[in-house]
Every structure is written in structure tokens, then in C-alpha cells.
Amino acid sequence: MSSLGSAFAGTGRLVRLALRRDRIQLPVWLAGLTLTQAATVSSVVGLYPTEQERVAVAISTAQSPVGVMFNGIVSGTSLGATAMTQSFLVVAIAAAFMSTLCVVRHTRQNEETGRAEMIGAGVVGRHALLTAALIVAVGANVVLGLLNAAVLIANDLPAGGSLAAGAGIAAVGIAFAAIAAVTAQVSETARGANGMAAAAIGVAFLLRAIGDVSGKVVDGGVTLISAWPSWLSPIGWGQQIRPFDRDNWWVLGLLAVAFVALVGLAFGLTAHRDLGAGMRAVRPGRPAATSGLLSPLGLAWRLQRGVLIGWAIGIVVLGPAYGGVGDEIEDFVGDSEQLAEYFEQIGGAGSLTDLYFAATLSITGLAVAGYAIQTLLRMRAEEAAGRLEPVLATSVARTRWMWSHIAIATLGTVLLLALMGVSTGIGYGAVVGDVRDQVFTLTGAALVQVPAVLALAGLVVVAFGLLPNLAVALSWAALAICVLIGQLGQLFGLPQAVVNMSPFTHLPAAPAAEVTALPLLVLMLVAVAFAAVGIASFRRRDLALS
Amino acid sequence: MTTAISVSGLVKTFGPTRALDGLDLSVATGEVHGFLGPNGSGKTTTIRILLGLLRPDAGRATVLGGDPWKDAVELHRRVAYVPGDVSLWPNLTGGEAIDLFGALRGGLDPKRRAELLERFDLDPSKKARSYSKGNRQKVAVVAAFASDVELYILDEPTSGLDPLMGAVFEDYVREIRQEGKTVLLSSHVLSEVEALCDRVDIIRLGKTVESGTLADLRHLTRTSISVETARPMTGLAELRGVHDLQLDGTRARFDIDTAEIDRVLGHLTLFEVRTLTSTPPTLEELFLRHYGDELALEREAMEANAR
Numbered sequence: 001m002s003s004l005g006s007a008f009a010g011t012g013r014l015v016r017l018a019l020r021r022d023r024i025q026l027p028v029w030l031a032g033l034t035l036t037q038a039a040t041v042s043s044v045v046g047l048y049p050t051e052q053e054r055v056a057v058a059i060s061t062a063q064s065p066v067g068v069m070f071n072g073i074v075s076g077t078s079l080g081a082t083a084m085t086q087s088f089l090v091v092a093i094a095a096a097f098m099s100t101l102c103v104v105r106h107t108r109q110n111e112e113t114g115r116a117e118m119i120g121a122g123v124v125g126r127h128a129l130l131t132a133a134l135i136v137a138v139g140a141n142v143v144l145g146l147l148n149a150a151v152l153i154a155n156d157l158p159a160g161g162s163l164a165a166g167a168g169i170a171a172v173g174i175a176f177a178a179i180a181a182v183t184a185q186v187s188e189t190a191r192g193a194n195g196m197a198a199a200a201i202g203v204a205f206l207l208r209a210i211g212d213v214s215g216k217v218v219d220g221g222v223t224l225i226s227a228w229p230s231w232l233s234p235i236g237w238g239q240q241i242r243p244f245d246r247d248n249w250w251v252l253g254l255l256a257v258a259f260v261a262l263v264g265l266a267f268g269l270t271a272h273r274d275l276g277a278g279m280r281a282v283r284p285g286r287p288a289a290t291s292g293l294l295s296p297l298g299l300a301w302r303l304q305r306g307v308l309i310g311w312a313i314g315i316v317v318l319g320p321a322y323g324g325v326g327d328e329i330e331d332f333v334g335d336s337e338q339l340a341e342y343f344e345q346i347g348g349a350g351s352l353t354d355l356y357f358a359a360t361l362s363i364t365g366l367a368v369a370g371y372a373i374q375t376l377l378r379m380r381a382e383e384a385a386g387r388l389e390p391v392l393a394t395s396v397a398r399t400r401w402m403w404s405h406i407a408i409a410t411l412g413t414v415l416l417l418a419l420m421g422v423s424t425g426i427g428y429g430a431v432v433g434d435v436r437d438q439v440f441t442l443t444g445a446a447l448v449q450v451p452a453v454l455a456l457a458g459l460v461v462v463a464f465g466l467l468p469n470l471a472v473a474l475s476w477a478a479l480a481i482c483v484l485i486g487q488l489g490q491l492f493g494l495p496q497a498v499v500n501m502s503p504f505t506h507l508p509a510a511p512a513a514e515v516t517a518l519p520l521l522v523l524m525l526v527a528v529a530f531a532a533v534g535i536a537s538f539r540r541r542d543l544a545l546s
Numbered sequence: 547m548t549t550a551i552s553v554s555g556l557v558k559t560f561g562p563t564r565a566l567d568g569l570d571l572s573v574a575t576g577e578v579h580g581f582l583g584p585n586g587s588g589k590t591t592t593i594r595i596l597l598g599l600l601r602p603d604a605g606r607a608t609v610l611g612g613d614p615w616k617d618a619v620e621l622h623r624r625v626a627y628v629p630g631d632v633s634l635w636p637n638l639t640g641g642e643a644i645d646l647f648g649a650l651r652g653g654l655d656p657k658r659r660a661e662l663l664e665r666f667d668l669d670p671s672k673k674a675r676s677y678s679k680g681n682r683q684k685v686a687v688v689a690a691f692a693s694d695v696e697l698y699i700l701d702e703p704t705s706g707l708d709p710l711m712g713a714v715f716e717d718y719v720r721e722i723r724q725e726g727k728t729v730l731l732s733s734h735v736l737s738e739v740e741a742l743c744d745r746v747d748i749i750r751l752g753k754t755v756e757s758g759t760l761a762d763l764r765h766l767t768r769t770s771i772s773v774e775t776a777r778p779m780t781g782l783a784e785l786r787g788v789h790d791l792q793l794d795g796t797r798a799r800f801d802i803d804t805a806e807i808d809r810v811l812g813h814l815t816l817f818e819v820r821t822l823t824s825t826p827p828t829l830e831e832l833f834l835r836h837y838g839d840e841l842a843l844e845r846e847a848m849e850a851n852a853r
Binding site for chain 1: 594597598599600601618619620622623625627629631632633634635636637638639641642645646647649650651652669670671672673675676686
């Protein structure tokens with residue numbers, strides 16, 4: 001069957017090409033996810049050293065629907081099992097994203113950009129592109145599984161459970177690589193293929209969330225038996241391996257069957273379509289613009305609205321969940337002195353519930369700073385991609401163009417933080433039976449974050465104006481430094497001068513502490529000054545094209 | 547004659563590279579002006595300075611009587627621009643992008659827009675991500691031609707268009723000139739420049755090396771002559787300005803310096819001319835004359851590599 005052999009011709013070459021393109025990206029994913037696992041395990045070892053504490057946290061997590069929804073199942077009280085409740089879901093979902101992005105990058109994205117055409121003109125078989133992408137994705141997951149197992153073993157956890165955990169993470173990633181193999185055939189664009197694969201991850205997450213939340217708690221409250229919807233989800237299957245408790249290796253069989261079936265389907269689809277075409281045609285859009293688009297602000301909104309809507313949905317989902325557990329926090333933290341201490345160091349004085357909300361909102365502030373940075377860096381992306389050039393060649397002033405993006409980033413920041421306050425307030429208010437007051441208090445507390453987010457956002461504007469080629473790196477580095485200072489500053493006893501560099505340091509810990517106007521005003525002034533410097537610099541400089 | 551664009555001694559450096567090295571350019575109002583030069587010679591850099599996107603290190607540039615950097619916003623109401631490499635927003639349709647550019651420039655004529663879409667055979671309801679290079683180019687060309695402005699700056703506008711569309715493009719440029727508008731046309735397609743341009747500037751390594759009407763430039767180069775006479779020709783080789791002579795009794799082919807053409811023709815009549823064809827130099831030859839040494843160097847380098 002030479003025709004079958006020739007369909008895969010050139011696969012080895014394409015694997016090497018893909019590895020070369022991913023030589024930075026994949027190692028960063030692998031290192032990031034391995035470090036996440038390592039950090040979680042060592043924090044579990046530190047926070048819950050005794051069996052008694054682990055029993056308590058297992059019981060309280062299993063009883064909390066929100067805990068089950070976001071942490072996943074509880075299965076046993078060994079150190080390893082407790083660590084798995086904290087880390088498995090996060091790492092497995094991240095592995096799923098790593099896999100879908102990788103497969104789409106080396107299949108549909110290649111076709112869309114026309115690279116596949118050049119490759120296809122060489123000695124390369126019809127199935128080689130997809131096969132090479134799958135080999136790279138599966139390989140990356142195997143390495144990820146082994147690294148995770150090694151981290152667990154290095155923390156003195158049993159080898160059997162560690163390997164089962166690593167295998168579970170890898171298997172979830174591999175299953176989603178196969179799902180992306182299918183979506184890459186169905187959609188005509190890489191964006192569409194990534195979107196469908198991400199939706200599949202979301203559905204898998206929700207299915208197991210429903211199954212887990214409606215499951216039964218047995219064994220004196222330390223084991224959760226999931227209901228049937230969890231068994232419809234590849235993420236659910238990974239959890240059901242229950243490492244360090246039952247080590248159900250047979251569940252991997254389900255994942256293997258799903259992988260073979262999906263990859264078979266993907267190859268079937270490649271055989272029945274033309275290069276570059278999809279299964280689902282791209283819908284035609286508007287032949288003419290609506291008047292809303294026809295201004296710098298209209299254009300900026302069109303480019304930025306997707307990001308803002310995505311963030312808003314995420315916040316509306318998370319807010320009530322954070323609010324809902326507010327009531328349980330006293331019981332939860334009551335069992336762990338370290339956690340209580342942590343909250344107090346983060347927040348100062350106040351009731352534990354208020355401290356919890358102060359900590360939650362401060363993390364939200366950092367996350368929303370991520371939104372503001374992402375939004376403002378769009379300016380740099382527009383410039384580097386050459387799309388700013390024709391806009392500035394029209395009668396649009398540089399200042400006006402910049403203000404459009406700054407306005408959206410600013411209003412988006414206020415909106416997202418207000419949404420967080422409102423949705424957390426609704427979640428908490430519903431539990432304690434006082435929605436109106438809680439929404440009011442928590443929205444106010446959330447908005448306290450605005451000046452710090454804007455001060456950091458101002459730095460992005462300065463970087464864009466003065467050092468366009470470094471703006472992306474500098475902006476994200478600044479956020480990373482703020483996150484590190486916020487999380488570790490007080491715990492590790494960094495010098496105050498360093499801690500003060502983060503604008504978030506200067507915020508009052510609302511709702512636990514009294515809000516004073518002065519730091520907020522100073523931060524707003526800093527933000528305005530940064531924006532002014534950034535705009536003035538951009539007006540004076542050459543356009544920096546990639 | 548009023549000038550639409552006047553540039554003198556323009557210098558622009560990017561780090562160690564000197565992209566423009568004292569460039570001069572003068573475009574009269576109402577003319578189609580060709581702007582020729584190989585890749586990397588500084589055409590796009592010049593255009594970006596004329597649009598106020600880059601700031602020159604030295605020299606003066608005036609566009610429609612204004613300073614392209616200081617008066618950018620005001621000037622751009624009167625200028626339409628087609629970039630050499632058109633990048634569009636992948637999630638906007640071609641029609642939306644055309645309307646956007648038009649509106650940001652100060653409005654476009656909807657009737658003309660519809661006519662242009664039809665002539666250029668462009669589907670405006672497709673998302674830009676599915677457009678080929680040629681279609682992205684058409685979006686910019688349609689947006690420019692649908693605007694009512696005084697000056698059109700076109701940077702290799704036909705580089706992605708097929709010959710049919712190239713012809714449609716030429717029609718529109720002629721139409722614009724008839725309306726008394728000015729066009730600066732940077733191009734690699736020499737036949738297009740020959741067909742459209744009143745005057746050309748040839749630049750090289752950031753400097754203007756040749757400037758004038760096509761007739762002026764032709765004067766500086768050679769015309770090919772092919773001639774048949776009744777009696778065998780003599781004395782041709784001794785005439786000033788004759789090159790590459792191939793003589794076969796009563797048939798001769800040679801190149802001649804255009805300035806010497808009259809004297810040589812007088813000599814030929816001594817032998818009773820039967821037929822004569824004279825081929826004026828193409829722009830291609832003008833171009834090659836200026837870059838010929840570079841081509842020769844490249845050829846040498848290639849041969850050296852081959853060895």
C-alpha cells in the first residue's frame with residue numbers, strides 16, 4: 001500500500017520543524033505547569049502537615065459546592081490525595097490548553113497563513129501535517145506527565161500514585177490534542193479552531209462540575225463519588241484515576257479509546273476536504289460599515305470588545321463563587337492556623353470574612369491589571385502589524401487614536417472591577433440574606449483597586465511611547481513583579497522600598513480596612529502623569545514598524 | 547507650475563543604516579510622477595516621511611504647502627495613501643475597512659465606491675482574514691480612489707494585482723489626472739510607469755540619481771537601430787555614438803547615443819536606405835543602466851559562489 005505510506009511522507013521533517021518553532025513555547029508551558037504542581041504540593045505540605053488537618057479540609061471541601069466545582073473531587077486524606085484536590089484540575093486543564101493550541105498552531109494556522117501550501121508542495125503526504133502536530137502534542141504531554149510525577153516523587157509521595165497522577169494529566173492533555181485535531185479540520189480559521197477546542201474544554205469542565213457537585217460524599221466525608229455527568233468528560237476521567245487513593249489505571253483505557261476515535265475522525269475529515277478549506281464555511285460579514293465603526297473610538301471598541309466581554313464573563317462566573325464561600329470562610333480557615341495568618345498578613349485587621357474579601361479583591365485587581373495591559377498593548381500590536389500606518393495616514397491625530405484605546409482600557413477596568421464587586425456581593429448576599437448591602441459594600445471595595453490598576457496601566461502607555469520595541473516585555477514584567485510583591489512581599493520580608501514599588505501595596509485593604517482618599521488620589525495622579533508622558537512621547541517618535 | 551511635493555536634501559538614518567542620503571524630489575501639481583528604485587533604495591521611507599509617520603534627520607519636505615510632520619492631520623484630509631504591504635484587521639470585512647479609511651479621511655463617495663468594487667471585482671462582505679494579498683491591495687486602492695482628495699500617494703499599488711486589474715488601475719489613474727489631481731506612484735512595474743507617468747525620479751541608495759520626463763531620460767541613453775540599405779555601408783564604426791555594431795554588407799544593427807541620432811541618419815542616407823526600424827530605450831533599459839553595475843556585481847558574486 002504505497003499510497004498509505006506516502007500519505008505520511010515527510011512527517012519526521014515536519015515534527016522537527018514544529019519542535020524548532022516551539023523551542024521556546026513548549027518548554028515554557030512545561031516548566032510553568034511543573035512549577036505550579038511543585039508550588040501546590042509544597043504549600044499543601046506546609047499548610048496541612050497532620051492527618052487531622054487534612055481530614056478537616058477534605059470534609060469542608062467536599063461539603064462546599066463551590067469547593068467541589070473549582071477544586072474537583074475529594075478522594076482520601078493522604079498528603080498526595082490532598083495535593084491532588086488542589087492541583088489536578090488546574091494542571092490538567094492547562095495541559096488541555098497547551099495541547100489544543102499546539103495542534104491548531106501546527107495544522108490550521110499553517111494552512112491559514114499559506115505555510116502549509118509551501119510545505120505541501122514539497123515531498124509531504126496528505127496526513128503528514130496532522131500526524132506531526134499530534135506527535136509533538138502527545139510527546140509534550142508525556143514529558144509533562146513525567147515531570148509532574150518526578151515533582152511528586154521528589155516531595156516524598158508514593159511512586160505509584162505519582163505516576164498515576166502524571167499519567168492522568170498527560171492523558172487529559174492528549175485527549176484534547178485529539179479534539180483539537182478535529183476542530184482544526186472543521187473550522188476554516190485558526191481562531192475558530194482554537195475557539196471550538198476551548199469551548200470543548202469548557203463543556204468538559206462544566207460536565208464534571210455538574211457530576212461532581214451532584215455526587216455523593218462517603219467514607220465519613222473524605223471521599224466524593226461523582227454522578228454520571230462526570231463520566232462524559234475527559235477531564236472527569238482524569239480525576240477518576242484518583243491518584244494516591246485508588247490509582248484507577250484502567251480509566252486511561254477510556255481516554256485511549258476516545259483518542260483513537262477522535263484521531264480517526266480527524267484523518268477521515270482531512271481526506272475529504274481541500275487544503276485551506278474547512279467543513280464549516282466562514283459566514284459573510286457586513287458589506288458596508290455601520291456608523292458606529294467609523295471613528296478612532298469606534299475602531300478601538302471593535303478591536304477591544306471581544307477581550308472585554310471575555311473578561312466580563314469570567315468575572316461574572318467567578319464572582320458569585322467567591323462570594324458564595326464567604327460565609328464558610330470562618331469554618332474553613334478556623335482549621336488552619338497558617339491560612340489564617342496568611343490572610344491577616346495580606347489584609348491587616350478586620351473580621352476573617354472581610355479579610356478574605358480583601359484578599360480576593362486584591363487578587364482580582366492584579367488580574368484586571370492583566371486585562372488593562374492586554375488592552376493597551378493592542379496599540380503596540382496594531383503598530384507592529386502595520387495596521388496603524390494607514391490609519392495615521394488618514395486625518396486621525398496620534399493623540400486621538402491613543403486616547404481611544406486608553407479610554408476603553410480605563411472604562412473596561414472600572415467596569416470589570418465593579419462587576420466583580422456586584423457579582424461577589426450577590427453571591428455573598430444571597431448566602432447571608434442581605435444582597436443590597438453586600439453589593440454596595442463589595443462594589444465600593446472592588447473599585448478601590450482602580451487607581452492601582454490604572455497606575456500600572458500608565459506604565460504601559462509610557463513604555464509604548466518611549467520604548468515601543470520593549471513595551472510588551474516591560475509591561476508584563478511589571479505585572480509579574482507586582483504579583484510577586486503582593487504574594488510574597490510580606491511573607492518573605494522583602495525590603496519596604498521594594499514592596500512600595502507595586503502600586504497595589506498602597507491600597508487600603510477594603511472592605512477589611514478603612515478607605516483613605518490620599519493613596520488613591522496619589523495613584524490616580526501617577527496614572528494621569530504616566531499617560532501624559534506616554535502620549536507626548538508617542539507624538540514625538542517615529543512609527544516603529546515591527 | 548505649482549508644486550504638490552517638494553523635498554530637498556532629505557536624510558534619514560535607522561541606527562547604522564542611512565536609508566535616505568540627501569534625497570531630492572519635486573512633484574508638480576496635476577502630474578503623475580513615477581518614483582523608481584530597487585528594493586531598499588528608500589522609496590517607502592520617503593513616502594512615510596511625506597505622510598508624517600517618520601521624522602527626517604535633515605532636509606526639508608513640503609506636501610501641499612504644509613509640513614508633513616506638523617500639519618499631518620490637516621494635510622491628510624487632502625491626501626490618499628495606498629501602502630505597499632496592506633495589513634487589515636482580520637475580523638473586519640473589506641467593505642468595513644474601505645468605509646473606515648474613507649470616513650477617517652473625511653468621507654467617500656458611495657457611488658464611486660460601488661463602481662470601484664465592481665470594476666476591481668472585490669467582494670466587500672468577506673472578512674479580511676480570508677483575503678489574498680491582491681484583495682487586501684484592492685481594499686486600499688478602492689478606499690483611496692473613492693476619496694475626493696488632491697494628492698494620491700501610491701506605494702507599489704499593483705504589486706499583488708493581476709494584469710487585468712492592473713489595467714483597471716491604470717484607467718483610474720488616468721481619470722484622476724484628467725481631474726487635475728496629483729499622483730506620486732512608486733512602482734516596480736516599468737510598463738505601468740511608462741504608460742502613466744509624466745515625469746520620473748530614479749533613486750538609488752537613498753539619493754536621486756535621475757530625474758526628468760521620460761523623453762529627457764531617453765535622451766541620455768541609446769536607441770537601437772536596424773537598417774537595410776541598397777549599397778553596402780561603410781564608415782559606420784568610425785561615427786561617434788555608435789555601439790555594438792553588427793554589419794553584414796547592406797544590413798546593419800547597432801545602438802546609438804540618442805543625442806547623435808541625426809548625424810548617423812545623415813550618414814546612412816548616403817547608402818540609400820530601404821528599411822529602417824528605430825526602437826527607443828525602454829524604461830527597463832534606463833533602469834538597468836543605473837543599476838547595471840549592481841547587477842554585474844551580483845552576477846559576479848553568484849559566479850564566485852558557484853565556484
